[in-house]
Amino acid sequence: xxxxxxxxxxxxxxxxxxxxxxxxxxxxxxxxxxxxxxxxxxxxxxxxxxxxxxxxxxxxxxxxxxxxxxxxxxxxxxxxxxxxxxxxxxxxxxxxxxxxxxxxxxxxxxxxxxxxxxxxxxxxxxxxxxxxxxxxxxxxxxxxxxxxxxxxxxxxxxxxxxxxxxxxxxxxxxxxxxxxxxxxxxxxxxxxxxxxxxxxxxxxxxxxxxxxxxxxxxxxxxxxxxxxxxxxxxxxxxxxxxxxxxxxxxxxxxxxx
Ligand SMILES: NC(=O)c1ccc[n+]([C@@H]2O[C@H](COP(=O)([O-])OP(=O)(O)OC[C@H]3O[C@@H](n4cnc5c(N)ncnc54)[C@H](O)[C@@H]3O)[C@@H](O)[C@H]2O)c1
Numbered sequence: 001x002x003x004x005x006x007x008x009x010x011x012x013x014x015x016x017x018x019x020x021x022x023x024x025x026x027x028x029x030x031x032x033x034x035x036x037x038x039x040x041x042x043x044x045x046x047x048x049x050x051x052x053x054x055x056x057x058x059x060x061x062x063x064x065x066x067x068x069x070x071x072x073x074x075x076x077x078x079x080x081x082x083x084x085x086x087x088x089x090x091x092x093x094x095x096x097x098x099x100x101x102x103x104x105x106x107x108x109x110x111x112x113x114x115x116x117x118x119x120x121x122x123x124x125x126x127x128x129x130x131x132x133x134x135x136x137x138x139x140x141x142x143x144x145x146x147x148x149x150x151x152x153x154x155x156x157x158x159x160x161x162x163x164x165x166x167x168x169x170x171x172x173x174x175x176x177x178x179x180x181x182x183x184x185x186x187x188x189x190x191x192x193x194x195x196x197x198x199x200x201x202x203x204x205x206x207x208x209x210x211x212x213x214x215x216x217x218x219x220x221x222x223x224x225x226x227x228x229x230x231x232x233x234x235x236x237x238x239x240x241x242x243x244x245x246x247x248x249x250x251x252x253x254x255x256x257x
Contacts, residue, residue, distance in 0.1 A: 002232040004029035007080040009073070011063060011122065012090030014041025016191030017141060019048075020220035021087055021227050026054040028228060030085065033076040035059045037090070055080065063090055063118035064110065073125040082133055085231045086126040088119040088163075089141040093156040093193065096202055108155045115159035116166065123170055127179055135178025137231045140167050141223070142183045144246050160185075164242050171240030180239040182230045187246035189218040214247030 008025050012018035013034035019041075022032045026049040034049070034056055036042035042058040049056035057079045061072040076083055092114045102108060123138055130136035145153050146160025164183055171181040188194055188208050194217060197203035208217050226245045229235055244250050 001029035002228065002234065003085070006030045006084040006231075007033070007076075007082055008085035008087065008231065009033045009035060009076045009083050009122075009126065010087040010089055011035045011061075011118075012037075013045050014038055016193065017186065017189060017220045017223045017227075018087070018089040019045045020224035021089065022056075023048055023052070024221065024224045024228050025085070025231070026052040026056070028232075029054070031055040031080050033057050033059060033079055033083075035061050035063075035072050035076070035090075037062055063122070064113050066121055069118060069121045070125060073122065073129070077129055083126050083129060084136050086122060086136070086138045087141070087227055087231065088122050088138070089227075090118070091115045091141060091160075093153070096152055096156075096197075098152060099154045102154065111155040112159050112162070115156070116162045119163055120166060123166075123181070127170070127174060127177075130179050131174070131177040136180075137235070138170070138179065138181045139227045139230045140181070140183045141227070142167075142185045142242060144185050144187045144244060144250055147185055147242065147244070148250060167242065168240045175239055180230070180235065182235070182239060183242040184223055184226045184230065185242050185244045185246070186218050186223045187212060187244075187249040189220060189223055191220055211252070212247045212249050213252050216247065218245055218247065 008030045013022045014036035022045050034042045034045045039060040046056035046058045061068040142163045143160040145157040167183045223245045
């Protein structure tokens with residue numbers, strides 16, 4: 001059991017990567033605070049966690065509102081007496097359109113508000129607690145679009161790149177407090193986000209299979225296992241990194257024959 005006796009706060013824990021992470025954390029011995037925008041989804045995750053014998057509480061929070069982040073973190077700390085692990089998983093992807101067609105800066109700002117500012121505030125609030133209680137582990141869920149240039153995602157990609165640099169900055173600033181801060185960077189992952197994109201015809205599964213050297217999108221569990229590693233004591237001397245979980249996607253340049 002790699003997280004025995006630990007308490008984890010996971011945002012966006014009701015679906016996809018967040019839900020898979022919550023379940024794998026519980027199987028490894030952690031109690032989990034499952035935060036989510038929609039309460040019923042988080043309840044489903046909590047029910048599955050309790051079946052493993054671990055404790056779970058759910059919190060509904062809209063992390064685009066700083067006051068809801070503060071209340072969420074305070075409630076999480078009160079629930080199980082502290083937070084050892086924070087996973088900033090909640091995120092939004094929008095504006096899948098050519099850059100010249102982006103007119104709605106409100107929507108553009110919203111992507112940054114959730115993917116960057118909210119993650120920053122969660123790190124700050126939880127980091128403050130960790131600093132005064134012997135340290136902890138923070139894992140931020142970014143994306144390979146924050147590393148490679150990808151057309152038509154000119155809000156999401158830059159927001160995920162900002163998350164990567166924020167992670168490095170926090171890692172070096174907080175190393176002295178024994179707070180490790182790292183990122184995982186998934187490629188396309190088989191969650192409802194991908195299913196919806198395929199349904200809308202924005203994304204082709206065949207193209208993903210062709211582009212990814214391992215011939216498939218990631219499964220939520222592939223990403224959850226990498227998050228588990230970075231959240232565990234196995235990664236105690238690792239901080240400030242971004243670990244791609246991409247089946248070789250970023251390693252692959254371009255095949256001309
Ligand atoms: N699925 C992919 O292909 C993929 C690829 C790379 C990175 N990611 C990243 O992984 C993370 C999880 O994505 P997923 O695919 O599991 O998607 P998802 O849509 O299943 O999960 C996103 C979660 O974010 C939460 N969320 C959104 N806005 C929120 C808000 N205002 N307040 C609180 N919570 C909010 C939702 O409740 C949801 O649970 C995201 O950060 C995403 O950017 C996903």
